[in-house]
Amino acid sequence: MQDKITLLKELQAIDQGLQKVRQSREALEKEQVALGSETGRIRTMVESLTAELDRLREERRTLQLALEQEEQNIRRSEGHLPAIKTQKEYVAVLKEIDTAKKLNKDLQDRIQVKETEIAGTSRDREEKEQELAELTAKISDRLDEIARQLAEWDAEAGSQVHERDSLFDQLPVTLRKRYQLLFDRRGGLVMVEARNGTCSGCNMHLPPQLFNTLFTVREIQSCPHCNRLLYVTAPM
Numbered sequence: 185m186q187d188k189i190t191l192l193k194e195l196q197a198i199d200q201g202l203q204k205v206r207q208s209r210e211a212l213e214k215e216q217v218a219l220g221s222e223t224g225r226i227r228t229m230v231e232s233l234t235a236e237l238d239r240l241r242e243e244r245r246t247l248q249l250a251l252e253q254e255e256q257n258i259r260r261s262e263g264h265l266p267a268i269k270t271q272k273e274y275v276a277v278l279k280e281i282d283t284a285k286k287l288n289k290d291l292q293d294r295i296q297v298k299e300t301e302i303a304g305t306s307r308d309r310e311e312k313e314q315e316l317a318e319l320t321a322k323i324s325d326r327l328d329e330i331a332r333q334l335a336e337w338d339a340e341a342g343s344q345v346h347e348r349d350s351l352f353d354q355l356p357v358t359l360r361k362r363y364q365l366l367f368d369r370r371g372g373l374v375m376v377e378a379r380n381g382t383c384s385g386c387n388m389h390l391p392p393q394l395f396n397t398l399f400t401v402r403e404i405q406s407c408p409h410c411n412r413l414l415y416v417t418a419p420m
């Protein structure tokens with residue numbers, strides 16, 4: 185009987201330790217994901233700014249090509265001028281050149297607008313790249329630390345689980361089930377001391393007769409209120 189209680193208490197201590205590690209592990213894994221998603225968010229912004237920059241540069245290129253084409257046309261028309269015979273034709277070509285120059289001015293203005301947009305987007309991207317680099321540097325130590333801690337727990341958990349299972353297997357089957365059910369449903373606290381006629385698990389008074397039998401009866405008793413398994417430290 186005392187052996188069983190000792191065994192159950194040891195089992196509970198290991199299970200509580202393992203449960204604590206499991207909870208800490210979950211918290212660290214969540215933190216890992218959160219840190220990763222923050223960098224992912226900024227990385228996505230950098231990518232979309234890069235795509236925006238590519239688009240703007242392509243648009244500027246198209247405008248520049250159109251401008252070059254128009255300038256060539258103007259030069260060609262101007263080259264023809266000396267060969268023109270009539271005044272009427274001369275005026276017509278001059279007018280054509282003038283119109284083309286006005287169009288070019290418009291193209292130049294649009295290119296200027298693109299330049300401004302490109303400069304702004306480029307600055308935004310630099311800022312985000314900087315932010316990403318800083319964040320990556322800042323969290324990389326923490327991520328290493330988390331990975332190290334997780335690996336350490338993994339290494340320890342192996343032997344703990346082995347020890348836990350060997351203790352568990354020594355219990356009678358019915359007691360295994362009772363223990364496991366209580367551990368899961370009672371917040372990992374199965375073995376509780378009965379002190380001064382009270383269950384220390386739920387703080388309820390135990391029937392005096394039950395309390396007294398704890399010192400004599402050889403079967404493990406449950407608290408009638410919370411069902412936890414009771415033990416007493418020393419006969420009074």
Ligand SMILES: [Zn+2]
Nearest residue numbers: 383386407410
């Ligand atoms: Zn109780």
